[in-house]
Amino acid sequence: MRTIINSVMFFWLVLAVPGIAILYGWLTGGIETMDTIHPTGETSARLMIVAMLIGPLAGVLGPKRWLLWLLARRRALGVGAFAYAMAHLIFYAIDMGSLEAILGELPIASIWTGWLALALMLPMALTSNQTAMKALRAGWKRVQQLAYPAAVLTLLHWLWIHDGATAAYVHFAPLVLVWLLLALRKLTKSQPSPQAGV
Template structure:
């Protein structure tokens, strides 16, 4: 199974992720427009898809530990995740609230789940802007890698935002948060093991 996945991955170009991401975004918008409340449906679905894609991005490194190499798709997945989260934010601020800045600023100062979601969104911006070879060269590999550690708290905050949105906690929201927490815990354990070996 592992060999089959790696063999298939080698044949699929990374740009296919962008094509699939844009197609998914277009389909999500199309479906939402046919509902009684397009803004709310679009806001929910775009946010959920964005979180799912960011979680998938976090899965790539642990999969490599098991011999499955999907590394060439990580940048594209991260950018697509950031795109969906940006569309989620724009749907909320433009379509839902109509760019009424007084309401937006009130929500950003008084509603904890919105504050947390906005911080997660802000953390994704520098990651998206520097997800290119030119930025790696300009910043240097070490500084670039340190900057992109923001992906971890950004995804964790995004999962927490998802949990806090609902008035009642659901199995779905709990699973998303648990998945992110488990992935980050696995990375921490792995880094500790490497530190002990290096010492």
Template sequence: MVKTLAASRPFLWLVLALPGAWILYRWAATPEAYGYGHAIGDSGDWAAWLLLVTLAVTPVRLALRKARVAIWLMRHRRDLGVASFAYAAGHTVIYLVNKAGLRPVLAEAGSPDMLTGWLALALFVPLAATSNDIAVRALKRAWKRLHRLVYPAAVLTFVHWALAAFDPTTAYIHIGILAAIESVRVWLQRR
């Protein structure tokens, strides 16, 4: 029963949705204490963390091959990536709601912090839209080439975080984690 539940895709999506539900609840229940700044920050954090987990799947698979965790991660990599996109989309919606109009959004769109965020989102949209079995079958080899856009999109995501943060220290730490994941991936693929 527990194994079946753990392998269940709906259960995984329930677990992945819990932080989002908590963010929405806290923002609705205590808007003075947990306002825009917390909601935008937490949604962005979850998008970035899930992106790092998604990117770590390949190095884990290459290092551990047939370990259960590697197999589980491979089976659910697209789910993790789509969940990362969902949090990024939520992050964007929170930003748009706060700006309450197109004019303030366009006024900020050219600044480096916002531009990197919008570019990252633009790269993630086709990845999320094609993260399903139908798209994999239809695109064949082109699917893998398309999904390599995750690497520049990830860099843009973390640059956006560093530029937009009041204190970029946490963003720099995550950039280091991203660099480590990618270094290990490249090293294992060449080995």
């Protein structure tokens, strides 16, 4: 059982479950195209948040076994976030019905923030493999740091596309909180000991 849980294929299957359910509902007519847009976008945001939480959470709590397990799968979570973002785009395009309609919405802030977030996620997804890591070396981390502006744009997209802001804040609040705790921990560690210099 432990071997199955730790397998890469099992983890990818777990990540795919929401997408399979949405696609099945859409193909069988149980879900309208418009109703596939929000869940795919929100699943993408959730996976992005979890992927970005793991590193700073390990910095705050230390090397816990479950965090190390998640750290080994962080890239899969990021790629999963991009895959759901692409599904979000595809269903949005189907719902809009034409390229003219899609281009007509581009100047709207709630729309172009989503496009820009997706554009930033693309190079991260394309380089989330061992070959890219070896080829890019130190540059690989700089590419992956695009996650930060992508997260901000995703939050803005979520805030502006919905009437209520509560859900967006609830989802992103843990990420902000952990970053603040990590910054506070680093700050207190950098402070000199009261006995320093004695």
